[in-house]
Amino acid sequence: MKEFKKKIFDVLSKCVNSILAEPMIESSIRRAGVNCDKLSPGDVNRLIGEIQKSVKLFVGNPLDRKNCLRLLNQALLREEANRKIKVGKVTFEIKNESDIVRARSRGRVICQELGVRDSVGIKVATVISELARNIFRYAGEGRVEIEVLDTKPVGIQVVASDNGPGIADVNEVLSGNYRSKTGMGMGLIAVRNIMDEFEVESSPGSGTRVTVKKYMQ
Numbered sequence: 001m002k003e004f005k006k007k008i009f010d011v012l013s014k015c016v017n018s019i020l021a022e023p024m025i026e027s028s029i030r031r032a033g034v035n036c037d038k039l040s041p042g043d044v045n046r047l048i049g050e051i052q053k054s055v056k057l058f059v060g061n062p063l064d065r066k067n068c069l070r071l072l073n074q075a076l077l078r079e080e081a082n083r084k085i086k087v088g089k090v091t092f093e094i095k096n097e098s099d100i101v102r103a104r105s106r107g108r109v110i111c112q113e114l115g116v117r118d119s120v121g122i123k124v125a126t127v128i129s130e131l132a133r134n135i136f137r138y139a140g141e142g143r144v145e146i147e148v149l150d151t152k153p154v155g156i157q158v159v160a161s162d163n164g165p166g167i168a169d170v171n172e173v174l175s176g177n178y179r180s181k182t183g184m185g186m187g188l189i190a191v192r193n194i195m196d197e198f199e200v201e202s203s204p205g206s207g208t209r210v211t212v213k214k215y216m217q
């Protein structure tokens with residue numbers, strides 16, 4: 001049995017019949033869709049989530065169930081997984097179209113490394129390209145910083161900033177009634193909808209700074 005599977009087996013067999021423990025692990029692996037020879041930190045988190053689901057299903061006695069979930073958490077597997085995630089920041093100077101594409105692709109790759117569903121990575125990548133495109137279109141140049149946050153669950157932060165003309169009326173832009181001369185006028189609203197946290201700091205002449213976060217649950 002692989003080292004990681006054995007760790008989970010040791011915890012589980014303390015609270016469920018060991019005949020049940022193995023199939024519980026195997027079916028969780030299948031549901032999580034992970035390969036135990038190559039587990040990314042995100043895979044580990046997903047797998048533990050699936051095992052906790054099976055515990056809730058198969059362990060009937062509430063006290064045993066609680067104990068089992070506690071033991072699983074105590075095994076610090078999740079902590080271990082989170083520690084392995086490389087937290088840190090990358091900065092992209094945005095000066096032309098290809099910079100937008102590079103920033104966008106990196107956002108998606110970072111999400112893949114975190115082991116989240118690709119649909120989440122695509123959303124984060126879309127947000128990055130919307131914000132980078134605004135910089136390029138309205139300010140000429142600026143920067144996009146992508147940062148993996150050491151939060152639980154792990155988060156990804158994107159800060160798009162420039163020293164351009166600023167946005168005259170942020171509230172109007174976000175009201176849903178704004179008419180853009182240059183685009184659909186929906187970029188920032190879409191970004192706000194996709195992300196968990198959203199903040200715009202801008203006033204005419206002082207540049208624009210958009211800070212957004214998404215948590216990888």
Ligand SMILES: Nc1ncnc2c1ncn2[C@@H]1O[C@H](COP(=O)(O)OP(=O)(O)OP(=O)(O)O)[C@@H](O)[C@H]1O
Pocket residue numbers: 130134135138139162164165166167173180181182183184185186187188189208
């Ligand atoms: N970085 C920026 N600097 C200056 N003005 C900006 C910046 N980002 C957005 N704006 C202003 O805010 C408005 C709304 O931006 P938003 O991205 O929501 O829509 P849009 O760019 O007009 O259209 P699209 O739906 O194609 O993105 C823009 O029309 C622009 O006037």
Ligand SMILES: [Mg+2]
Pocket residue numbers: 130133134183186187188
């Ligand atoms: Mg836009």
